[in-house]
Amino acid sequence: MDELKILSPCGILGYGFPKESFINGINRKPNVIAVDAGSTDAGPHKLGAGVGIVSERAVKKDLNLILTAGFELNIPVIIGSAGGAGAKPHVEWTMKIVREVVQEKQLKFKTAIIYSDVQKDYIREKMKENKILPLGPVPELSEEKLKITKSIVGQIGCEPIIEALQNGATLVVAGRTYDPAVFAALPIMHGFDPGLSYHLGKILECGALCAEPGTTKDCIIGYIRKDHFVVEPLNEKRKCYTTSVAAHTLYEKDHPYLLHGPGIQLDLSQCVFEQYGDGLVKVSGSKLIKPEKYRIKLEGSAQVGYRTLIIAGVRDPIMIDSIEEIKKEVEEQVRAYFDDIPGEDYRIIYHTYGKNGVMGMLEPVDTACHELGLVLEVVAKTQELANTICAAVRSTMLHFPYKGRKATAGNLAFLYSPSDIEFGPVYKFTVYHLVDVEDPCELARFEYLEL
Amino acid sequence: MNKTDSLYNMAKVLRSKNSGPFELTFDVIFDNPAYYELVKRSDVINRETICRLYGLKPEDISHLVFYDPALAVKITIKRPVDSGSVGDTDVYGAQQHAPLMSLQVPLEG
Numbered sequence A: 001m002d003e004l005k006i007l008s009p010c011g012i013l014g015y016g017f018p019k020e021s022f023i024n025g026i027n028r029k030p031n032v033i034a035v036d037a038g039s040t041d042a043g044p045h046k047l048g049a050g051v052g053i054v055s056e057r058a059v060k061k062d063l064n065l066i067l068t069a070g071f072e073l074n075i076p077v078i079i080g081s082a083g084g085a086g087a088k089p090h091v092e093w094t095m096k097i098v099r100e101v102v103q104e105k106q107l108k109f110k111t112a113i114i115y116s117d118v119q120k121d122y123i124r125e126k127m128k129e130n131k132i133l134p135l136g137p138v139p140e141l142s143e144e145k146l147k148i149t150k151s152i153v154g155q156i157g158c159e160p161i162i163e164a165l166q167n168g169a170t171l172v173v174a175g176r177t178y179d180p181a182v183f184a185a186l187p188i189m190h191g192f193d194p195g196l197s198y199h200l201g202k203i204l205e206c207g208a209l210c211a212e213p214g215t216t217k218d219c220i221i222g223y224i225r226k227d228h229f230v231v232e233p234l235n236e237k238r239k240c241y242t243t244s245v246a247a248h249t250l251y252e253k254d255h256p257y258l259l260h261g262p263g264i265q266l267d268l269s270q271c272v273f274e275q276y277g278d279g280l281v282k283v284s285g286s287k288l289i290k291p292e293k294y295r296i297k298l299e300g301s302a303q304v305g306y307r308t309l310i311i312a313g314v315r316d317p318i319m320i321d322s323i324e325e326i327k328k329e330v331e332e333q334v335r336a337y338f339d340d341i342p343g344e345d346y347r348i349i350y351h352t353y354g355k356n357g358v359m360g361m362l363e364p365v366d367t368a369c370h371e372l373g374l375v376l377e378v379v380a381k382t383q384e385l386a387n388t389i390c391a392a393v394r395s396t397m398l399h400f401p402y403k404g405r406k407a408t409a410g411n412l413a414f415l416y417s418p419s420d421i422e423f424g425p426v427y428k429f430t431v432y433h434l435v436d437v438e439d440p441c442e443l444a445r446f447e448y449l450e451l
Numbered sequence B: 001m002n003k004t005d006s007l008y009n010m011a012k013v014l015r016s017k018n019s020g021p022f023e024l025t026f027d028v029i030f031d032n033p034a035y036y037e038l039v040k041r042s043d044v045i046n047r048e049t050i051c052r053l054y055g056l057k058p059e060d061i062s063h064l065v066f067y068d069p070a071l072a073v074k075i076t077i078k079r080p081v082d083s084g085s086v087g088d089t090d091v092y093g094a095q096q097h098a099p100l101m102s103l104q105v106p107l108e109g
Helices: A019-027 A045-049 A056-073 A088-105 A120-128 A143-148 A159-166 A181-189 A194-204 A242-250 A317-321 A323-337 A383-398 B033-042 B047-054
Strands: A004-008 A032-036 A077-080 A110-115 A132-134 A149-155 A171-174 A220-224 A229-233 A258-261 A264-267 A272-275 A281-284 A287-289 A294-314 A346-353 A372-380 A420-437 A445-450 B004-006 B013-018 B023-029 B061-067 B072-078 B104-106
Touching: A004 A181, A004 A194, A019 A056, A032 A056, A032 A181, A045 A149, A045 A294, A045 A420, A056 A077, A056 A088, A077 A181, A088 A110, A088 A171, A110 A159, A120 A132, A120 A143, A120 A149, A120 A420, A143 A149, A143 A294, A143 A420, A149 A420, A159 A171, A159 A181, A159 A445, A181 A194, A194 A220, A194 A229, A194 A242, A194 A258, A194 A264, A194 A281, A194 A287, A242 A272, A242 A281, A242 B023, A242 B072, A294 A383, A317 A323, A323 A346, A323 A383, A346 A383, A372 A383, A383 A420, B033 B072, B033 B104, B047 B061, B047 B072
Parallel strands: A004 A032, A032 A077, A077 A171, A110 A171
Antiparallel strands: A004 A220, A110 A445, A132 A420, A149 A294, A220 A229, A229 A281, A258 A264, A264 A287, A272 A281, A294 A372, A294 A420, A346 A372, B004 B104, B013 B023, B023 B072, B061 B072
């Protein structure tokens, strides 16, 4: 085999893509359709709450096209990080939609489901053996943290997907997966260079984001050959340039040319990006280094409280001038009034849009705009407490008699009635660690079924 | 007087984004190799500059690396608050790049 063609319909399953682009892709007779469905980008909420960030209807719309094409071309379809965070509820949610599509379109797949949920006892054992390491600027994992953690997944590499494909799966629905692995699995299985395979996977994982104009909501195809790969956008409105493809190589990674994944390190320092005809880019020189130990990233999320928030504007220039003192004094008054509640049971957070709402502590500019958007946020142990404190912050700030005030009717322009918005549970990543595994498939649990 | 231009004018891409939930990464990518070389040689983008622009301590910067094949420089810093946690203000980390835009680069070496 001299070449494999890998079709990536979009950046996240459920983001959607133009049908025409997809048909262009299908006309190029791809050997596999692969799509990533998740990310930690949207924060810890998805994993903790077991929900996704795309709608069921949108996923179904995408799967209608993808599964039908996969079945008709008789090529495998691979979905990674199913349902957004790739834990069991996310995989099951995806499978429910897959079943509907298969039934309605009368398709047939030998399906492999790969769960990658991780049990706490497994982690406890690994902790004893010193085989759990923080990933980046993350605190050591403690029993206390583990105890409150709701859901933990391991980010699998291409090996479990290859195992599923070798067992004859024509549809692979995997839990949390290293994004590039869904694209790299088939080429690696067929003996293509793993460095090129993973690098191509990295480029394809966001759909047409590596093209110009870039978007995650359009299709792209990759051609892997012996010593290089080529990427081609499938919409005539987009073109790949060496700069856009190189730019995507660095995207969301901590280092520009040393990329880490499950059981791999990519060294892209010697890569060559070349323009390959109009709108296509050729890449060579990507190298894969197998680290001594096979390490898998673990992600775990815990509920840390409940949130209530209020959105309000401020236009009075005197108030804007003294906003910092007002925020401080309002908090002091609220805390003094509720001196019967332990102070650590809640946090009051002010987001001041028009001043430093976006960058917070990183903001170097200290001047405020002529109007401010305030988000008054309270996170507390219970929803009731969050509601209580937030209401007190609101009423205190609304009538706070700041120095020089002439607008004595009220200090806040509420956006909504009612003003207080009950947000519900709030989560945090408590596990973001690496685990040493003996076997790349150690965290994968396979289930095969005929659909 | 030495002429300067802003990093924003010279770069093709200037962005920030999460690199995992605990780090933020900035990419400055050029399509003009001459500009890339100027920026690289000028040493305008260094750890001190980043610390000054973002109010950081040197140990908050995990990487500052020039990558010639992509005409790019990448800076990765520790997030002040992890993505989506209580107190975070930019869950995807995609709007933290603005202070870099007005950095002035000398046009003659």
